[in-house]
Amino acid sequence: MQRLIPTGEAARPVAFADVPQPVPQPDEALIKVEAFAPNRGELFLLERPTPELLPGKDIAGLVVQAAADGSGPGIGTRVVGHPAQGGWAEYAAVPTHSLAVLPDSVDSVRAAALPLAGITALRLLRTAGSLAGRRVLLTGASGGVGHYVTELAVGAGAELTAVTATPERGGRLVELGAKVVHEVAAARGPFDVVLESTGGPDLPLALSKARPGGLLVWFGQASRTPVSLDFFQLLGGPQRVTIQHFHYAGAPYGADLAALVSLVAQDRLHPEVGRTTDWARTAETLVDLRERRIRGKAVLLTGGAR
Known part of the structure; x- marks a missing residue:
């Protein structure tokens, strides 16, 4: 599969690489990523990337392999997720406690703009x-x-x-x-x-x-x-x-994700998405985010987003 990995270059912060598909842990579901949204903290990390850095904490997509321990949503379920890393890829393994189911009324673009x-x-x-x-x-x-x-x-x-x-x-x-x-x-x-x-x-x-x-x-x-x-x-x-x-971190995230999705579905919360584009343009989009040329969130599409 393809994954975006850091380059350490200011003008082109990420590039595509062919890597093996992730193997989920028993409490993880395998998600076919349809959309992801970068966060400002990730831009800072990309300035001096460590070898183990795999960006990507905000994703939306489709469950293609349910968790082996029986937890979480089943195959074919649309979800929003907040993995620890690795979401800028075709597939991501996400703990089921960090997933929430998406109703038909909430599209992947708005969902991907929610998590962090x-x-x-x-x-x-x-x-x-x-x-x-x-x-x-x-x-x-x-x-x-x-x-x-x-x-x-x-x-x-x-x-x-x-x-x-x-x-x-x-x-x-x-x-x-x-x-x-x-x-x-x-x-x-x-x-x-x-x-x-x-x-x-x-x-x-x-x-x-x-x-x-x-x-x-x-x-x-x-x-x-x-x-x-x-x-x-x-x-x-x-x-x-x-x-x-204050720091936001501390799993599980699923309940909070579900609350956010519910607010969007009820028209009480409105993600501001300033750019939606194909993930082939991720590098230039990251530069534009860094230079504050995009108002709101940027959402990258890997294909098939609803």
Whole structure:
């Protein structure tokens, strides 16, 4: 079968290779991949790839071999999956606890855009707690996680302010019900909850926007710049603020995937897909994602996607 593997080259981050079809573990199903979606974290890994790196965590496709232990969906079932790696290929072995069944109303393109960003948004908002009537600040809101957090938080009754780099990237979030600013300093607090994903100088500034007794959840460092916090400077800001580190990872993922699929099927969650194209164009698409020339998710098709 064919698989995309890292090259270490900035202009062409991946290339096709002929490799053996994966052999599933007893608790894994073999999926014929129809569509996959890259994530920004994978772009970072491709800059200095390790020999064992096999990209691909967000996929949708068809079960062609059910798990030997009897768990999970049967042959012929359409699914969305979140494997640990290896999804940029014709076939992928995925633990059944990281699969969810797709109804006919949810196509493979939208399904492939869900897993990492959608699971992150769901788990992040659970960490933040009840949001009805609460004021929320979201930094780094331009990407897939920001889109899902905005739609879910506003839908839950939050008054959300989103920080995006440009008006163009903020337009969709305004349509979803957010107030949009383009730098953290412009956000008018105080906020009950701050969801911070950029790091660098933005985190202490965002922290200063929290109300006394508020919560800051730190879930990313998109700026790739370390954070410096001055304890004495914090004394001039909110008192008793809680800073909580967050990372989405932790299987099983199947229940969260099923919840996301259900929201899409009910027309309550709307994946933003900025490009859908054949996986022969994966390398150039990765470059365009890296250079932020695509708004929303990019979805690559291996053939046969519904």
